[in-house]
Amino acid sequence: MSIRQNELSSAPIHRIIKKAGATRVSEDAAEELKRVLETVGQIIAKEAIGLAQYAGRRTVKREDIDRAARTVLRGIYPS
Numbered sequence: 001m002s003i004r005q006n007e008l009s010s011a012p013i014h015r016i017i018k019k020a021g022a023t024r025v026s027e028d029a030a031e032e033l034k035r036v037l038e039t040v041g042q043i044i045a046k047e048a049i050g051l052a053q054y055a056g057r058r059t060v061k062r063e064d065i066d067r068a069a070r071t072v073l074r075g076i077y078p079s
Contacts, residue, residue: 007041008034044068 013030045060047068052060069077 006034007038010034044072047072
């Protein structure tokens with residue numbers, strides 16, 4: 001049985017929710033947003049890896065991440 005360690009720490013997640021307008025943030029809410037952001041981040045990263053490979057590169061560039069985010073978050077991520 002493997003225990004997965006989160007890549008994102010809790011404090012920045014609390015700050016993100018507070019910047020969005022929350023007065024108080026429960027630990028459960030921060031943990032759930034952290035889980036969602038990590039999942040979406042992995043999906044974007046996998047798409048970016050595919051774009052880099054298609055371009056014949058082994059290095060993922062900022063442009064790959066940007067294009068992948070626009071693809072995955074179509075309608076949400078600004079153009």
